[in-house]
Amino acid sequence: MTRSTARSEALFARAQRTIAGGVSSDARRMPGVPLFVDHAHGAELWDVDGNRYIDYVLGQGPNLLGHAAPEVQEAVTMQVTRGITYAAQHELEAEAAELICEMVPCAELVRFNSVGSEAVHAALRLARGHTGRAKVIKFEGNYHGWLDPVLYSVHPDPEAAGSPQALRAVPGSAGQTPHGSDELILLPHNDLDAVRSAFAAHGSEIAAVIVEPFLCNTGAIMPVPGFLEGLRELTTAHGSVLIFDEIISGFRVAPGGAQELLGVTPDLAAFGKAMAGGMQVSALAGSREVMNSITDGTVAHAGTFNSHPVAMAAAVAVLRTLHEQRESIYPPMIHRGEQLMAELRAAGQAAGVPLLVEGTGAVFQTYLTEADTVRNYRDFVATDRAGMARLHQRLFDRGVSIVPRGLWFLSTEHTDDLLAETLEAVAAALPGLQEEENG
Ligand SMILES: Cc1ncc(COP(=O)(O)O)c(C=O)c1O
Numbered sequence: 001m002t003r004s005t006a007r008s009e010a011l012f013a014r015a016q017r018t019i020a021g022g023v024s025s026d027a028r029r030m031p032g033v034p035l036f037v038d039h040a041h042g043a044e045l046w047d048v049d050g051n052r053y054i055d056y057v058l059g060q061g062p063n064l065l066g067h068a069a070p071e072v073q074e075a076v077t078m079q080v081t082r083g084i085t086y087a088a089q090h091e092l093e094a095e096a097a098e099l100i101c102e103m104v105p106c107a108e109l110v111r112f113n114s115v116g117s118e119a120v121h122a123a124l125r126l127a128r129g130h131t132g133r134a135k136v137i138k139f140e141g142n143y144h145g146w147l148d149p150v151l152y153s154v155h156p157d158p159e160a161a162g163s164p165q166a167l168r169a170v171p172g173s174a175g176q177t178p179h180g181s182d183e184l185i186l187l188p189h190n191d192l193d194a195v196r197s198a199f200a201a202h203g204s205e206i207a208a209v210i211v212e213p214f215l216c217n218t219g220a221i222m223p224v225p226g227f228l229e230g231l232r233e234l235t236t237a238h239g240s241v242l243i244f245d246e247i248i249s250g251f252r253v254a255p256g257g258a259q260e261l262l263g264v265t266p267d268l269a270a271f272g273k274a275m276a277g278g279m280q281v282s283a284l285a286g287s288r289e290v291m292n293s294i295t296d297g298t299v300a301h302a303g304t305f306n307s308h309p310v311a312m313a314a315a316v317a318v319l320r321t322l323h324e325q326r327e328s329i330y331p332p333m334i335h336r337g338e339q340l341m342a343e344l345r346a347a348g349q350a351a352g353v354p355l356l357v358e359g360t361g362a363v364f365q366t367y368l369t370e371a372d373t374v375r376n377y378r379d380f381v382a383t384d385r386a387g388m389a390r391l392h393q394r395l396f397d398r399g400v401s402i403v404p405r406g407l408w409f410l411s412t413e414h415t416d417d418l419l420a421e422t423l424e425a426v427a428a429a430l431p432g433l434q435e436e437e438n439g
Contacts (some may be wrong), residue, residue, distance in 0.1 A: 002437055003397060007048045008036045027060065030404070031393070040067035045160055045401065051117040053401040054418050054425075056408040058305050061273040061363070065318065066413030072277035075317035079310045086309060086372050087241035090318050093307035099319040100275075100285055104256045105265045111294060112307040114270035116247035117145025119282035120210070122301050123268045124149060126200050127208035127241035129299035130290050136203055139189040141218030141377030144210060144245050145272075148176045153186050154217065157416055164188045175181040189376040190214060190223060204240040213258035213266075215246040219367060219374045219383075220359030220407060228264040235267070237313070241290055242266040245280070252409075253362045255326045256405075261360075279314035281307075282381070283351035337361025337410040347423060351430035356383075360409075364393070366406045370435075389435060394429035 012033045016022035021029065028034050036048045045067055064251075065072070072106050073305070079092075096109040128134060140161065144150040153161055156170035167188065169181035183200065187194040189211075199206065209231050213371040214222040236241040243266060245422050249258035250271035258263055267290045270281035284301075293299040305311075322329060338361040348355025355365040358374060367374055368384035368391070388406040393401060400422050 003051045003337070004049045005033055008033045008428075011048060031389075035401070037322055042066040042068075043418055051399065052412075054162050054408070054422050056400070056402045056414075056422075058409040059273075059278055059409055060403070061252065061321055061409050062276070062278045064252055064411055065277055065354035065378075069277050069318075071317040071321055072279070075313040076279065079313035082309070084310055085099075085123050085305060087304055090307070090312070092309060093244050096283075096307075096312050096315045096319060099323055099384065100271070100318065101285060102325055103319065103344075104271075104285055105250075105259050106269050106287060107268065108284045108288040109295065110283050110289035111291075112312070113282045113303055114247075114305045114308065115281050116145050116270060116282045118303065119243055119247070119270035119272060119284045120144045120150060120243075121147055122284045122366065123243045123245075123270050123286075124208065124210065126214050126268065126284070126286075126290060126293055126299050126301075127243060128294045128314045131207045131239065131241060133205050133207035133282035134183045135185055135205045136183060136207055137185045137187055137195065137198055138169075139187055139211055139215075141189050141380060142210070142212045143217035143245075144212075144216060146172075148180050149184075150210075151176060152181050152184055153377075155377070158378065159236045161186075161191050164191070164194075164378060188378070189218070190227050191220065191376070192227050195231060195234060199238050199240075201236065201239075206238060206240045208241040208243050208268075209235055210243040210245060211240070211355070213246065213262060213264070214249045214253060214360070214399070215242045215381075216359075216363055216365075218377050218380045220363055220365035221374060221376070221380075222358075222360075223262065224375060228262055232264050232266075232426055235340070237314070241268060243271040244298070246270060247272040250276075250361065250427075251322055254330065255322050267420040274391070275318060276311055276315040277318040279308075279311040281311035281315050288311065297357045324365070332363035332414050333410055333414075336414060336416070336419060337364065338408075340414075340422070343419075343423050344426060347426045347430060351433075353433055355430070361407050361410060365407065391429060391433060394433070395425055398426045398429055 038046045038048045045053045140153045143154045152169040156356045161170045162168040167186040168187045169184050183323050246257040246269045251274040254261040268286035341357045344357050352368045356369050359365050368387040381390035392404045
């Protein structure tokens with residue numbers, strides 16, 4: 001397929017002269033030229049060369065109501081005429097916090113930040129400050145942002161990361177604090193026995209367990225039955241804090257996030273992405289008991305842009321829409337996503353390509369593998385990731401944009417027509433994928 005890319009190439013060359021690597025986040029690096037967007041509307045996006053894409057990336061998840069959703073535009077436009085930032089209290093943040101407390105099972109108190117990494121950072125500091133303990137259990141393949149204390153063993157080289165029985169924490173970057181992983185206990189995702197053993201050995205030192213309850217940074221992996229319930233029991237029994245990182249799953253898989261969908265309530269949860277229609281805002285929400293360590297000033301939490309008025313205006317508009325229209329938003333979107341998942345499986349079969357499709361209708365993963373399911377990072381590594389990258393490129397060349405590792409985000413704006421068009425691109429992209437793989 002040939003797409004015109006001349007303007008993107010020129011912009012990339014220009015960007016590389018003054019922006020390190022030509023991109024502002026490593027997640028935006030692509031083989032060749034990164035995507036330079038001109039504009040986006042609903043579930044569609046146009047690049048600077050005029051190529052149009054059906055967008056399943058949605059800004060890495062935030063645009064659940066589609067790009068440039070009218071309610072977000074209106075709220076943001078109204079707020080910018082009233083002042084852009086105050087670094088002071090205002091009514092919108094109370095309204096956003098009230099909506100979160102109504103929607104999210106664990107939320108009795110809330111604090112706002114700007115991005116997900118900060119909300120996670122706040123959660124870990126709070127858990128350590130509240131318990132007076134240092135150690136944190138983290139699962140291999142889970143991503144909790146790019147900050148030093150958690151950027152370990154997201155997608156490590158398995159050889160460097162040890163066997164599942166004795167995992168090592170592998171830093172994700174040069175320059176992380178030396179010995180930063182000393183207080184981390186790295187365990188295989190979905191392995192409750194490993195968590196039991198860790199608590200048996202270190203129970204009185206463990207401040208928190210942090211987990212993506214529905215793991216979306218290494219495939220789209222549901223917890224095995226009993227895993228989250230077991231984490232809840234063990235943390236309660238040992239006086240540790242259970243933290244759900246719901247930066248992706250929050251307000252996406254259900255109005256109350258994965259904790260509502262899966263029926264397990266953590267002590268603390270971090271939210272971001274889908275809560276504000278593309279504006280940058282995150283939230284730490286949790287039980288009054290744990291959050292009280294922020295209330296009473298024992299644990300410090302700050303930020304010039306926290307509860308930014310424009311972002312809060314967007315958050316209120318989105319949260320109110322999701323809350324009040326939950327019946328007309330979630331079931332149809334999830335149904336269309338499930339339909340797409342089923343049709344992708346059928347397309348794989350028709351083309352003789354082993355396409356495994358797992359997750360929920362709101363966000364799912366395609367893997368190239370003969371396996372029946374993917375439960376953890378090691379299963380994920382065993383899938384054909386290079387083949388998946390090739391499928392991503394083939395789809396991209398045909399006007400369908402998915403997250404390169406094979407993740408698909410749905411929005412309310414993915415219509416039946418767009419789904420049908422997507423499936424045509426998939427049918428054209430799949431044949432010959434394996435030959436290329438083996439050749
Ligand atoms: C589960 C999870 N936690 C934390 C983060 C970090 O959020 P941000 O990129 O907004 O800092 C991400 C980002 O993708 C995420 O997926």
